[in-house]
Amino acid sequence: TSAVCSDWPADPVHCDWPNTASTRRKCNAPYHNRELHLSKNTQPAAGSGASRRPGWDLKGKVSDMENKVQNYQGKIKSANQENEYLKDSITKTQLAIQTSALGRCQDHLKESQELAGNLEETVAHQREELHLGEMERRKLHNAIQELKGNIRVFCRVRPLLTGNQSDVLHIQLPAHDNKALTLAKMEESHTGRTADTQKSYNFSFDRVFGPRAVQREVFEEISLLVQSALDGYNVCCFAYGQTGSGKTFTMEGSDLEELWGVIPRAVQQIFKSAKALRAQGWQYTFTASFVEIYNETLRDLLYTGKPNKRPEHEIRKISSNEITVTNLTYQKVNNEDEVHNLIMLANQNRSTARTGMNDHSSRSHSVFQLDIEGQNSDRDTKCKSTLCLVDLAGSERVQKSQSQGDRFKEMTAINSSLTNLGIVIAALANKDSFVPYRNSKLTYLLQNCLGGNSKTLMFVNISPEEESFSESLNSLRFASKVNDCVIGTASANRK
Secondary structure, X not given: OOOOOOOOOOOXXXXXXXXXXXXXXXXXXXXXXXXXXXXXXXXXXXXXXXXXXXXXXXXXXXXXXXXXXXXXXXXXXXXXHHHHHHHHHHHHHHHHHHHHHHHXXXXXXXXXXXXXXXXXXXXXXXXXXXXXXXXXXXXXXXXXXXXHOOEEEEEEEOOOOOOOHHHOOOEEOOOOOOOEEEEEEEEOOOOOOOOOEEEEEEEEOXXXXXXXXXXXXXXHOOHHHHHHHHOOOEEEEEXXXXXXXXXXXXXXXXXXXXXXXXXXXXXXXXXXXXXXXXXXXXXXXXXXXXXXXXXXXXXEOOOOOOHHHOOOOOEEEEEOXXXXXXXXXXXXXXXXXXXXXXXXXXXXXXXXXXXXXXXXXXXXXEEEEEEEEXXXXXXXXXXXXXXXXXXXXXXXXXHHHOOXXXXXXXXHHXXXXXXXXXXXXXXXXXXXXXXXXXXXXXXXXXXXXXXXXXXXXXXXXXXXXXXXXXXXXXXXXXXXXXXXXXXXXXXXXXX
């Protein structure tokens, strides 16, 4: 069968007749006569067909443009669909990546938490071991101090101010023994028939420092004792000897750090050790006071008010192991510099006067106290102690010092307090049931440092001059009495 394309005008693009010679003869479409009839299988591009349309075929051109628009709209729709698909794919991929990353993070977090837990357990265990080690150190430290004696005596020989140190022949220090000292003196024969004889006096102490000993060497011997103050033990250190024997230099020294004495070095060690103990949970507070005993009267060396309005002070015992002074300045301190400033203020206020023994002799006893309170919240532990450092007045006899008037009164008061100090120490050595602490302000103030829960160190300072032989002998004899004294075993003030 055959069909004839009868539509007019004929559209060769949409003609279903095959493009053959037979169909061209049977089709009446004008384009077949021009051999432009195309089948579906050989349809050219829209632009190709449009370019071949004659100028008057506007409807065909519009149709071509609509086809292009539809084609582009189809492409845009396909592109949008592909875009949406890609967006969806990207979202799903990102979600999968985030889910995977989150899973890895959670796993890592879990591992980190487990590691942190293990580390916390390790730290807690190490803290416990550190605490036990600190307690063991304190126990062994205290045992060592008790073996050395809760009251110890050191002797220090001042170097000659002028001349050669080898000229000191009457003071003999054995080279092989740093605990022995001998005073030797030639005595004339009373009958004149025999030659002069040498009289020797032998003494033995816990340590003897010769004229060449430096401040650092002296303090190293007592640094362990100072450490006990942070461990909760009362510690007292005092210097005894005649005027000009070097007591104040031993206790205070001078402004140069290498010449610092016991007080500034002890303060430095206390604050340095307290800082180190913070890592173990210890927190310390410090309160300083500085009092002078002059003519059996107490004076506040940290007083900054008007001289004519100085308050009166009394010693009061507020508990079995605690003594306080009324109206006294108790200054909170946070570092060693603040303590050094207080010491400078105290030195300016301390009483000095000229005597035959020393142009600038200190005519009073000075007592520096540093009250220490420590707390370890983690262990629910508290400790309280006092570091007491004392510079005693000169111990020379009245005839030797050539004191008169007010100086004689001062000398009498000084000798009385030092005599009572000797009586108290003798009573402790004899283990008497009654110890007369209240016979003098000095012994009453030092009661807890001498006869109870305390570790005590005494420096006996002697002058190297031969004319000071008798005074040195008296000082060494007094120190020997102290060295023979046995006080009760000290215990830490802990809660």
